[in-house]
Amino acid sequence: MDVKPRLAVSSCLLGQKVRNNGEAAEFTEITHKWNGHFDLIGVCPEVGVGMGVPRPKTRLLNDGNSIRLVDSINGEDFTGRILEYAQVQADALVASGICGFVFKNDSPSCGLERVNVYRDGHTRATRDGKGMFAKIFTTLYPHIPVVDEERLKDVRQAEHFLARVHFFSLWREVGLSGWTAQTLTDFHNANKQFLLHRSPGAKRRLGRLITSGFDNSEHAETVALTYMTEAQKTLNALTQKGSIANVMEHAPGKITHNLPSVK
Numbered sequence: 001m002d003v004k005p006r007l008a009v010s011s012c013l014l015g016q017k018v019r020n021n022g023e024a025a026e027f028t029e030i031t032h033k034w035n036g037h038f039d040l041i042g043v044c045p046e047v048g049v050g051m052g053v054p055r056p057k058t059r060l061l062n063d064g065n066s067i068r069l070v071d072s073i074n075g076e077d078f079t080g081r082i083l084e085y086a087q088v089q090a091d092a093l094v095a096s097g098i099c100g101f102v103f104k105n106d107s108p109s110c111g112l113e114r115v116n117v118y119r120d121g122h123t124r125a126t127r128d129g130k131g132m133f134a135k136i137f138t139t140l141y142p143h144i145p146v147v148d149e150e151r152l153k154d155v156r157q158a159e160h161f162l163a164r165v166h167f168f169s170l171w172r173e174v175g176l177s178g179w180t181a182q183t184l185t186d187f188h189n190a191n192k193q194f195l196l197h198r199s200p201g202a203k204r205r206l207g208r209l210i211t212s213g214f215d216n217s218e219h220a221e222t223v224a225l226t227y228m229t230e231a232q233k234t235l236n237a238l239t240q241k242g243s244i245a246n247v248m249e250h251a252p253g254k255i256t257h258n259l260p261s262v263k
Ligand code: SF4
Pocket: 010, 011, 012, 013, 018, 019, 020, 043, 044, 045, 046, 047, 104, 107, 109, 110
């Protein structure tokens, strides 16, 4: 029996009532369609560190030296607790075999991009922050595909994310038996069509990365990890419409049976 790939998702997007106002922010595309293709794992960092539901809003605060995660009403500082939780939780999620992470947008804990950051004494914010949990996760594990839920509302971006997850899940499956120069080269060659269509130059660049890694006598596991980190960075950019359609048409439905419909 096929095992469904595991996907981490901010808990509130799965319909869990964990937001500061006691509500959820269910993303029905994920809970009604993707749930048939993925093993969905909910993660709520704020509840994870013991903040109650309901609770006051948190915010990112730039105190001039660093960015802190604080209670927006009384200023209680949650930074240390979130950092510790994020490291432990990120390790556990990756060890459990997740193939991607969908983050709630705009959240000071989960947001991946353009999150409000306040300066001490200022009521206005700049939208250039990253949620504290999301930042730790992506720093520790840059080879795992991640996406902000807002992007999934665009069908092309959703397809693009699923393709990255699919590519990662194939890589992970091969790597379970241990990487060698041969298995990594074979993996790269088996996916060259995918890479060619997704990102101009990606196939050549990643091929060179394999060659130089082994020329420098790096361990195969290290080369494979560098390979996927670079691949996800490269693939993070959305490609041309034609390329995506082509890949989605030919992309093997190996991510279990078929890629889930996104609209
Ligand atoms: S955005 Fe993140 S921290 Fe906030 S409720 Fe959702 S899962 Fe919890």
